[in-house]
Amino acid sequence: MKGYTGKILKVDLTSGKSHARAFDEKHARKYLGGQGFAVEIVYHGMPKGADALGPDNVLAMAGGVFDGFPVGTGGKVAFAAKSPATGGLAESIMGGSIGPELRHAGYDALEVVGKSDSPVYIWIEDEKVEVNDAADLWGKDTREVPEILKKRHGWDVKVACIGVAGEKLSNMACIDCDDRQSGRAGLGAVMGAKNLKAIAIRGTKDLVPADADKLLQLALQYQKVYEAAGSFVEDTKYGTGEFLGWVNKERGVFPTRNWQESVFNEREKIDPYYWAPKYVTKNKACFACTKPCGKLFEVKSGKFAGVAIDGIEYETLYSLGGACGNPDVESVARANELCDLLGLDTISCGVAIGFAMELYQRGILTQKDVGMDISWANAPDVVPKMVEMIGSRKGIGDVLADGVRVAAKRIGKGSERYAIHTKGMEPPAYDVRGMKGHGLAYMTSTRGACHLRAGFYAPELVGKFWKWEGIDRFSAVGKGPMVATMENFMCVYDSVGLCKFSRGFYLIAKLPEVIEAITGLKFTEEELLKIGERVHNMKGAFNYREGVTRKDWLLPPRILEDPIPEGVSKGHKISVEEMNMMLDDYMKARNWTSDGQPTPEKLRELDIA
Amino acid sequence: MVKMLVPYPEKCTGCRFCEMACTIYHDKVVNHANARLQVHRRGVKVDFPSVCTHCVSCGEDCCVLHCPVEAIKKRDGHVYVDQDECTACGTCVEVCPFGVMRMEEKAFNCDLCGGDPTCVKFCPMKAIVYEEPKPEQYEKVKALLKEEE
Numbered sequence: 075m076k077g078y079t080g081k082i083l084k085v086d087l088t089s090g091k092s093h094a095r096a097f098d099e100k101h102a103r104k105y106l107g108g109q110g111f112a113v114e115i116v117y118h119g120m121p122k123g124a125d126a127l128g129p130d131n132v133l134a135m136a137g138g139v140f141d142g143f144p145v146g147t148g149g150k151v152a153f154a155a156k157s158p159a160t161g162g163l164a165e166s167i168m169g170g171s172i173g174p175e176l177r178h179a180g181y182d183a184l185e186v187v188g189k190s191d192s193p194v195y196i197w198i199e200d201e202k203v204e205v206n207d208a209a210d211l212w213g214k215d216t217r218e219v220p221e222i223l224k225k226r227h228g229w230d231v232k233v234a235c236i237g238v239a240g241e242k243l244s245n246m247a248c249i250d251c252d253d254r255q256s257g258r259a260g261l262g263a264v265m266g267a268k269n270l271k272a273i274a275i276r277g278t279k280d281l282v283p284a285d286a287d288k289l290l291q292l293a294l295q296y297q298k299v300y301e302a303a304g305s306f307v308e309d310t311k312y313g314t315g316e317f318l319g320w321v322n323k324e325r326g327v328f329p330t331r332n333w334q335e336s337v338f339n340e341r342e343k344i345d346p347y348y349w350a351p352k353y354v355t356k357n358k359a360c361f362a363c364t365k366p367c368g369k370l371f372e373v374k375s376g377k378f379a380g381v382a383i384d385g386i387e388y389e390t391l392y393s394l395g396g397a398c399g400n401p402d403v404e405s406v407a408r409a410n411e412l413c414d415l416l417g418l419d420t421i422s423c424g425v426a427i428g429f430a431m432e433l434y435q436r437g438i439l440t441q442k443d444v445g446m447d448i449s450w451a452n453a454p455d456v457v458p459k460m461v462e463m464i465g466s467r468k469g470i471g472d473v474l475a476d477g478v479r480v481a482a483k484r485i486g487k488g489s490e491r492y493a494i495h496t497k498g499m500e501p502p503a504y505d506v507r508g509m510k511g512h513g514l515a516y517m518t519s520t521r522g523a524c525h526l527r528a529g530f531y532a533p534e535l536v537g538k539f540w541k542w543e544g545i546d547r548f549s550a551v552g553k554g555p556m557v558a559t560m561e562n563f564m565c566v567y568d569s570v571g572l573c574k575f576s577r578g579f580y581l582i583a584k585l586p587e588v589i590e591a592i593t594g595l596k597f598t599e600e601e602l603l604k605i606g607e608r609v610h611n612m613k614g615a616f617n618y619r620e621g622v623t624r625k626d627w628l629l630p631p632r633i634l635e636d637p638i639p640e641g642v643s644k645g646h647k648i649s650v651e652e653m654n655m656m657l658d659d660y661m662k663a664r665n666w667t668s669d670g671q672p673t674p675e676k677l678r679e680l681d682i683a
Numbered sequence: 684m685v686k687m688l689v690p691y692p693e694k695c696t697g698c699r700f701c702e703m704a705c706t707i708y709h710d711k712v713v714n715h716a717n718a719r720l721q722v723h724r725r726g727v728k729v730d731f732p733s734v735c736t737h738c739v740s741c742g743e744d745c746c747v748l749h750c751p752v753e754a755i756k757k758r759d760g761h762v763y764v765d766q767d768e769c770t771a772c773g774t775c776v777e778v779c780p781f782g783v784m785r786m787e788e789k790a791f792n793c794d795l796c797g798g799d800p801t802c803v804k805f806c807p808m809k810a811i812v813y814e815e816p817k818p819e820q821y822e823k824v825k826a827l828l829k830e831e832e
Contacts, residue, residue: 221726280712306807358730363696384727
């Protein structure tokens with residue numbers, strides 16, 4: 075079997091022992107790799123009803139089919155485990171180099187089970203696998219940890235780690251590698267609960283493609299496609315925030331001040347068209363990315379002098395910017411840096427801060443509760459301070475550290491009305507009142523509100539994508555089957571390890587020849603989509619098994635009751651009737667029960683046991 | 684003038700595509716340890732490529748000078764290892780100031796892909812350019828490498 079290592083490494087932190095198991099071509103054909111492998115490991119490896127923060131939770135990490143091979147933007151690694159935030163599946167993709175390195179060490183996937191009594195890190199050097207003491211790493215931030223481990227094991231060792239937020243079991247704790255993050259759904263807390271501070275890998279083995287010449291030829295062909303694309307120029311200059319101005323003004327769906335508004339009037343102050351020339355000192359890329367959207371953002375003077383981050387990404391400009399009414403880009407950058415260092419998901423963290431600020435506006439939280447004046451006008455000072463408090467669980471930070479659903483329960487006093495989430499996870503930067511299919515996607519995403527599980531913002535904001543044209547973003551009609559199809563489509567990208575920003579270049583029909591050049595395995599477009607459907611159904615079956623049902627999918631009150639107050643999407647909301655119609659359409663398209671359970675026939679059809 | 688690989692550290696994004704393309708082209712497999720050039724990433728601020736300068740900027744740490752059996756030679760301004768004479772002692776790997784001399788059964792180094800370097804073709808940011816050697820660029824890389832010691 076070319077292109078794969080053919081092995082999965084299992085490490086038991088309770089016993090400290092590890093062993094590698096082989097998988098065959100049938101397994102590769104069924105799940106592809108990356109997210110497919112990671113989801114399968116958790117689905118089959120974790121006993122039903124396990125505590126997300128207990129020893130029985132399974133943490134999986136898997137490199138995609140393209141990981142380690144020269145495929146532009148094809149170096150993504152997938153993590154999965156049961157989520158402490160949602161109670162369902164947490165899975166998250168990142169561009170850190172840990173995935174390719176794992177494959178060079180001889181494993182397509184890593185399965186971590188059990189729990190250590192004291193802090194440890196996993197050290198993998200090809201066949202050598204050790205569980206080592208990490209007492210000296212505990213309490214360290216996500217930049218200090220790799221620095222220490224690289225000094226110990228060599229400069230080219232790759233490290234994925236958690237920050238203090240993960241140690242403190244925050245539901246918004248992420249896993250960091252190379253200043254890129256698997257941010258969502260609390261995977262950092264899963265590591266923290268296992269007392270696992272870091273995974274360090276050095277791999278020296280060859281990765282052998284089926285047809286090296288063909289692979290190189292394809293790589294060159296796509297290189298030219300990328301360099302000729304308009305988005306290459308925009309992403310390279312401004313990063314992912316390049317369309318912020320357009321989303322804000324032309325579409326009016328940039329959630330602002332905890333989703334009270336959808337147009338941020340001060341957006342020019344956080345729009346990269348204005349800040350990139352001043353603060354960006356260099357381009358940054360994920361592993362194998364030839365279309366870099368990463369930016370080295372440096373603040374050279376003033377109050378926030380010394381800040382240096384890979385960012386600021388579009389989502390973070392929303393969460394720590396617009397969602398908190400924060401128009402100070404240097405403050406956003408500092409808050410972003412603190413999130414990175416503490417190991418916090420910037421989306422969930424920012425939304426939680428915005429939530430607290432709205433509660434303060436409404437008098438539900440007071441200066442006495444918070445310890446400072448968190449009025450919107452004070453956002454530039456408040457936001458970085460609140461990030462620190464959340465990361466270290468100090469004061470109000472402890473209340474907010476597990477996300478808005480838990481925080482609303484702790485605070486009470488009607489605060490649930492202002493908690494914006496689905497399944498317990500805070501939403502990204504698209505106000506779905508003005509893009510209803512994307513609203514459905516927030517509900518159906520198995521990890522909670524997410525823009526990347528269906529990527530439905532692209533079809534709805536642009537009006538066309540792939541095989542669809544003339545899409546009306548304000549209509550709820552016909553969105554169910556489209557969202558289901560897009561979810562299957564996206565599962566393929568997450569399983570081959572290709573960046574979703576490349577989905578417009580490598581539309582799914584173009585993937586088979588790349589996969590064949592690497593693995594020698596032939597797939598049709600339909601077969602790939604079937605794998606995507608299998609992976610998504612496995613996520614759905616996991617969620618239902620763990621008790622996440624339709625009641626947990628529903629949109630928060632603000633989306634259903636408060637129309638967008640101004641801008642080009644003014645007056646729009648998703649009504650309860652529209653929500654239920656879209657959900658029913660979706661369940662029918664998936665052949666799931668109305669409660670969100672994949673039917674036995676569907677699971678049989680997809681060969682899921 | 685003989686053309687060489689010239690690194691521009693400030694343009695490198697750290698994607699390591701050049702390393703992969705290099706080994707796929709030469710060896711038909713990916714193995715970063717055998718790439719004839721190397722991308723370094725240090726913290727959030729620093730990424731840079733280190734390339735073989737074919738004697739232009741190696742100074743006293745020259746593999747040609749240090750090879751105990753004189754197996755490393757120059758032809759048309761390019762350094763190469765005579766595979767018949769190499770004893771695989773590893774001296775060249777140790778002295779190479781850019782850390783890009785490689786060793787499997789015998790030592791080997793960048794051959795500029797016969798005049799059409801693969802790494803250059805794949806660098807989207809033009810952080811490696813095939814042009815007249817620029818010693819000041821090599822010195823920048825040397826300084827960055829020193830910070831790693």
